[in-house]
Amino acid sequence: MFFILSKSLSLLLEPLVIPYLLFLLGLIARWRRWGWIMRISFTCGITLPIVYGILPLSSLPLQFLEGRVVRGEIGQKHIDGIIVLGGFSGDGVIAKSHNQYGLGSSAERFTAAVALTHQLPKTPILFSGFSGALVPRGWRESDNIRDLVHQLGGLNTAVFYEENSRNTYENAVNSRQIFVAEPGTNWILVTSANHMPRAIGSFAAAGWTGIIPYPVDYQTPKTGYTSLWDIQGGVSIVRQSLHEYVGLLAYYLSGRSTTLLPK
Numbered sequence: 001m002f003f004i005l006s007k008s009l010s011l012l013l014e015p016l017v018i019p020y021l022l023f024l025l026g027l028i029a030r031w032r033r034w035g036w037i038m039r040i041s042f043t044c045g046i047t048l049p050i051v052y053g054i055l056p057l058s059s060l061p062l063q064f065l066e067g068r069v070v071r072g073e074i075g076q077k078h079i080d081g082i083i084v085l086g087g088f089s090g091d092g093v094i095a096k097s098h099n100q101y102g103l104g105s106s107a108e109r110f111t112a113a114v115a116l117t118h119q120l121p122k123t124p125i126l127f128s129g130f131s132g133a134l135v136p137r138g139w140r141e142s143d144n145i146r147d148l149v150h151q152l153g154g155l156n157t158a159v160f161y162e163e164n165s166r167n168t169y170e171n172a173v174n175s176r177q178i179f180v181a182e183p184g185t186n187w188i189l190v191t192s193a194n195h196m197p198r199a200i201g202s203f204a205a206a207g208w209t210g211i212i213p214y215p216v217d218y219q220t221p222k223t224g225y226t227s228l229w230d231i232q233g234g235v236s237i238v239r240q241s242l243h244e245y246v247g248l249l250a251y252y253l254s255g256r257s258t259t260l261l262p263k
Contacts (some may be wrong), residue, residue, distance in 0.1 A: 001224060006127040013242045015052060015235050017043040029186050052238050055232035061241040063220040066193040069262055070198055072212035077186050079212075081179050084113045084173050085191040086129020088217075089145060092138030099138075101147040106192050108217040110148070113190050116214070117155050120188075125155065126178055128162040128171045168199055168247075169256040172206035192217035194244050201248070201257030 011017065026041030052058050088109040089095070090102020103110065103137050117165045118124060129141045142161040149155060158242045165173050181187065188207065193215035219237060225232075251257035 006138055010246075011242065014137045015238045015242065016049075018072070019048050022048070023240045030148035043208070049231070052234040053229050055225045055227060055230055055234055055237075058234040058241075059225060059237050061218045061245065062194055062237050065197060065241070065244055066218055066220055066261055067222065068213070068217055068261065069193070069196040070197065071214055072188075074188070074212060076118075077212075079120050080185040080210075081177055082113060082116055082120070082123055082125040082188045082190065082219075083171075083179070084125065084127050085168065085195070086107055086127065086141040086196075087192075088164070089139075089141045092131065092140065093142050094138070095147075096138035101144045101172040103144075103147075103148070104151075106217045109192065110145070112214065112216040114155065116188060116190070117157050122157050124160060124179075126156040126160040126162060126175060128175050129165050130163050131166060135168060143205070148239055168201045169206065169251065171199070172203040172208060175205060176208070181208045181210070183209055186212060188212045188214050190216060194219065194240055197262045198244060198248050198257060201251060201259055204262070205251075205256055 012021070022041045022045035026038050026045065026058075029038035030042055079171055086159065088104050088106040090104050095102040112128075117123065127142065127145050131140055140163060142163045146161070150156060150157060162171070162174050163173045187210055189196075189199060189203065189211050196213050196215040200211065200213060219240065248257065248260060252260040
């Protein structure tokens with residue numbers, strides 16, 4: 001139920017939909033003769049798309065999230081396993097129709113994981129995730145990854161697949177059924193930098209200890225901005241920011257994260 005509700009409400013958080021919702025509110029306010037609400041709604045509906053393109057404004061919330069959790073020190077620690085969260089595979093329908101794996105915009109989660117297997121040979125790796133789609137079709141995420149690993153000739157280590165999770169908290173809970181997270185063990189967690197705070201909170205809520213964060217897939221520079229104006233990039237950044245901030249709040253209120261802003 002939580003998953004269905006979150007996916008349904010996420011439609012209202014689409015940056016390109018929000019101006020239309022504001023225009024609708026403005027029309028209702030005009031009909032009800034709420035003059036000040038009407039003026040604010042129409043003004044915001046017109047200016048908001050312009051604000052999206054001003055990167056110093058639109059990228060700041062995501063930049064904060066990406067810097068919230070720094071990459072953990074591995075050093076001489078014994079690493080018991082590597083956990084890679086899904087969400088980086090391509091469209092399942094396209095992959096199935098061509099009978100070939102596909103990768104999405106967060107593919108660095110996979111490439112970083114492969115690099116870690118070279119750095120930490122023989123360390124088991126777990127790819128966790130089924131599908132984030134409300135109505136899954138085509139190949140599962142694990143089907144995409146299996147085909148990709150096969151095309152690479154394997155990863156020279158034990159590879160496990162957790163194939164039931166549909167959100168981050170389920171990643172954390174279901175992964176414990178494969179890896180035994182006993183006290184004193186160490187686990188590298190790989191996911192996108194902006195998603196890492198919610199992932200850390202979820203794994204803590206699910207009872208994991210010894211998690212070493214390994215954020216990848218950065219979308220903003222550490223300081224400064226790549227440019228001052230980019231409407232397409234700005235919309236993408238705002239979309240990710242809304243998804244993560246609302247997700248953090250929902251997870252905290254529902255007990256799926258230990259804190260509101262994990263660090």
